[in-house]
Amino acid sequence: MEIIVCIKPVLDPDLPPAKFTVDGKKNEVIPPEGVPFVMSPYDALAVEAALRIKEAQGGKITVLTQGTKYAEEIMRKALAMGADEGVILSDPAFEDSDGFGTAHVLAQTVKKIGKFDLILCGRQAADWDAGVVGSLIAEYLNIPVVIRAKSIEVLDGVLKIERISTNGSEVFELGLPALVTLSSEMGQVRIPSGWGIISAAKKQVPKWGATDIGTDPSQTGAAAAVNRLVKLYVPVYERKCEMVTGKDPAEAAARLTEKILAIKP
Amino acid sequence: MDLEFTTEQVMFKDMAKEFAIREVQPYVKQWDRDCKMPHEVFKKLGEQGLLGIKAPVEYGGLDLDWLTLGLVTEQLAYYDFSLGMGSCSRTSLGIMPIAQNGSAEQKKKYLPGMIQGVLTHCFATVEPDAGSDAMAIKTTAVLDGDEYVINGNKTWITNANLANYAMVVCQTDKSKGSKGLAVIIVDWGTPGFSRAPIENKMAFRHHDHGQLFFRDCRVPKTNQLGGFGMRAAFSNVEHTRFGIACAAVGAIQACLDLSVKYCQERIQFKKPIGSFQLVQEKIADMVIDLEASRWIAYRLGYLKDKNVNVAKETSIGKYHNMEALSRCAKAAVELHGSYGLSDEYPLERIYRDCMAPIIYGGTAHVHKLVLGRLELGIDSVSR
Numbered sequence: 200m201e202i203i204v205c206i207k208p209v210l211d212p213d214l215p216p217a218k219f220t221v222d223g224k225k226n227e228v229i230p231p232e233g234v235p236f237v238m239s240p241y242d243a244l245a246v247e248a249a250l251r252i253k254e255a256q257g258g259k260i261t262v263l264t265q266g267t268k269y270a271e272e273i274m275r276k277a278l279a280m281g282a283d284e285g286v287i288l289s290d291p292a293f294e295d296s297d298g299f300g301t302a303h304v305l306a307q308t309v310k311k312i313g314k315f316d317l318i319l320c321g322r323q324a325a326d327w328d329a330g331v332v333g334s335l336i337a338e339y340l341n342i343p344v345v346i347r348a349k350s351i352e353v354l355d356g357v358l359k360i361e362r363i364s365t366n367g368s369e370v371f372e373l374g375l376p377a378l379v380t381l382s383s384e385m386g387q388v389r390i391p392s393g394w395g396i397i398s399a400a401k402k403q404v405p406k407w408g409a410t411d412i413g414t415d416p417s418q419t420g421a422a423a424a425v426n427r428l429v430k431l432y433v434p435v436y437e438r439k440c441e442m443v444t445g446k447d448p449a450e451a452a453a454r455l456t457e458k459i460l461a462i463k464p
Numbered sequence: 465m466d467l468e469f470t471t472e473q474v475m476f477k478d479m480a481k482e483f484a485i486r487e488v489q490p491y492v493k494q495w496d497r498d499c500k501m502p503h504e505v506f507k508k509l510g511e512q513g514l515l516g517i518k519a520p521v522e523y524g525g526l527d528l529d530w531l532t533l534g535l536v537t538e539q540l541a542y543y544d545f546s547l548g549m550g551s552c553s554r555t556s557l558g559i560m561p562i563a564q565n566g567s568a569e570q571k572k573k574y575l576p577g578m579i580q581g582v583l584t585h586c587f588a589t590v591e592p593d594a595g596s597d598a599m600a601i602k603t604t605a606v607l608d609g610d611e612y613v614i615n616g617n618k619t620w621i622t623n624a625n626l627a628n629y630a631m632v633v634c635q636t637d638k639s640k641g642s643k644g645l646a647v648i649i650v651d652w653g654t655p656g657f658s659r660a661p662i663e664n665k666m667a668f669r670h671h672d673h674g675q676l677f678f679r680d681c682r683v684p685k686t687n688q689l690g691g692f693g694m695r696a697a698f699s700n701v702e703h704t705r706f707g708i709a710c711a712a713v714g715a716i717q718a719c720l721d722l723s724v725k726y727c728q729e730r731i732q733f734k735k736p737i738g739s740f741q742l743v744q745e746k747i748a749d750m751v752i753d754l755e756a757s758r759w760i761a762y763r764l765g766y767l768k769d770k771n772v773n774v775a776k777e778t779s780i781g782k783y784h785n786m787e788a789l790s791r792c793a794k795a796a797v798e799l800h801g802s803y804g805l806s807d808e809y810p811l812e813r814i815y816r817d818c819m820a821p822i823i824y825g826g827t828a829h830v831h832k833l834v835l836g837r838l839e840l841g842i843d844s845v846s847r
């Protein structure tokens with residue numbers, strides 16, 4: 200079983216809100232000093248899913264990440280968790296790509312690797328929450344995709360996936376190769392062990408650029424972006440507290456109901 | 465001195481933090497209230513490899529550097545100072561005496577279980593009448609054929625009631641003074657070996673401490689660990705002192721982080737209390753204590769990894785960092801006002817817990833005496 204997992208570094212979603220600031224003029228998030236990026240937690244679930252499949256039936260896990268500043272750190276973490284190999288995709292041409300550009304880079308990398316049965320991604324990146332890269336990679340590679348998986352099993356070469364839907368879950372079976380994106384309902388991600396860290400710290404992680412994977416320059420970078428960010432700002436929440444009283448609980452409840460109904464969305 | 469951490473050191477630090485956030489932080493308040501913690505935590509630490517950092521690879525350890533152990537201890541101590549110490553002491557006083565002085569059989573018997581967190585040690589020096597004055601110990605081990613016969617009492621021994629084996633500092637020949645000291649391993653279950661807990665403690669409440677009693681307790685002569693004399697008996701206490709210096713850094717960081725957040729959020733006189741200069745002074749003092757402690761601890765780790773004599777640096781680290789922690793814990797409780805006294809915040813626990821390693825690992829006074837002796841060449845307690 201050849202599994203490819205795509206991971207992305209993001210600003211730590213557990214960052215205290217006070218540390219989160221944006222540059223409104225440049226429409227950019229200002230990364231707080233001294234706070235390292237982390238593997239997007241949904242992508243960590245994808246690594247975990249790959250490890251569980253490998254433990255059940257053997258195989259090889261290759262991790263891909265598009266090279267921003269913290270690519271190396273999160274790659275080492277995935278390797279420490281138990282992934283076998285990793286490739287960092289790094290080229291000035293890839294910088295400021297949107298989801299479409301990133302999916303193109305990742306799909307080209309998968310084509311270069313050639314042999315794969317399963318691609319796993321997070322359901323969305325925990326920074327922009329767009330959730331398009333997984334589906335787009337599948338589209339570019341022309342393979343089936345199931346998004347927001349809660350559990351994933353491989354039985355006799357057939358994938359069995361339970362995925363989260365609006366009001367419950369759905370079970371799919373599909374053949375390989377395929378792409379699946381993982382959701383938080385899958386459960387807890389393992390913490391790398393000391394032995395995993397020692398082996399990961401020693402591993403060589405190659406960097407591949409545009410010429411290595413044969414990306415189309417018109418499809419990557421800021422110029423190729425399909426999305427345009429119009430305005431980035433931190434919303435201001437206002438909280439007002441009004442005590443609703445009454446001579447007894449029933450009257451207080453009736454007044455409260457009136458007030459709720461009077462709120463215009 | 466190279467101040468950059470290696471990739472591996474950073475990864476261990478991050479891993480220990482992740483472990484503590486998942487396995488320690490949510491439970492520590494209740495452990496402290498209940499005065500007990502599940503032994504599972506040590507098994508989990510073992511599975512992570514955090515108990516084998518300094519242990520030989522052939523017994524399942526990782527054989528890494530002291531600085532890595534220091535960084536891990538700091539991270540665990542950020543969430544639970546006492547667990548940071550408990551975890552580190554398993555290396556310093558559980559694994560190291562055997563790894564450094566043990567026979568092949570002793571290593572085979574104890575090291576794998578210690579590294580996995582399934583075995584528990586205790587290291588027993590202190591007695592009712594022999595605390596700072598280790599030379600006053602009365603526990604005797606008398607050779608009778610191929611066996612040592614042990615008689616005596618030990619007190620305030622960490623893990624006394626959980627230990628699968630005790631390493632007991634004994635006097636084998638009083639006429640030889642310190643040269644008669646030896647460490648003898650006594651497995652729990654050996655006839656003549658009993659124990660009792662010490663309860664209702666101010667600090668380290670969820671960790672076990674107790675008394676050990678030996679009455680004509682016979683063990684094979686081969687249970688002796690290493691040779692005779694002060695070095696054989698006490699060389700590993702130095703590692704615990706390093707652990708104390710590192711754990712203090714984690715706890716000071718916790719005091720500072722909580723205080724900064726609280727002082728930014730708590731409004732009095734229509735302003736965050738952090739805007740008052742007297743409050744800012746306290747924060748500034750904590751920042752200075754943190755930086756000084758951190759670099760003392762890291763440099764000590766760095767020097768230990770160079771295998772040089774660190775007697776002076778160890779005493780400085782143990783003394784300074786614990787004094788710094790006690791100042792910072794007091795300041796942090798004070799800055800939180802009445803809330804600082806509630807166990808809804810971890811500060812009152814840190815304030816209590818920091819008293820334990822001010823006393824153990826050599827009291828603050830003792831370390832000042834060590835530093836005085838090293839500098840003056842005069843031993844204040846020479847007999």
Ligand SMILES: Cc1cc2nc3c(=O)[nH]c(=O)nc-3n(C[C@H](O)[C@H](O)[C@H](O)COP(=O)(O)OP(=O)(O)OC[C@H]3O[C@@H](n4cnc5c(N)ncnc54)[C@H](O)[C@@H]3O)c2cc1C
Pocket residue numbers: 586587588589590594595596597619620621622623668673820823824825826827828829830833845
């Ligand atoms: C939580 C905890 C865990 C412990 N775990 C262990 C363990 O696992 N194994 C073990 O063997 N022991 C352990 N101990 C015991 C610890 O090592 C001793 O408590 C410590 O060495 C001090 O001894 P004492 O309590 O008898 O105090 P004493 O030595 O009686 O000291 C009392 C006071 O007198 C001062 N004093 C003593 N002599 C001098 C001097 N010459 N000059 C100036 N002041 C002096 C001391 O600094 C102290 O302030 C533990 C203690 C605690 C609190």
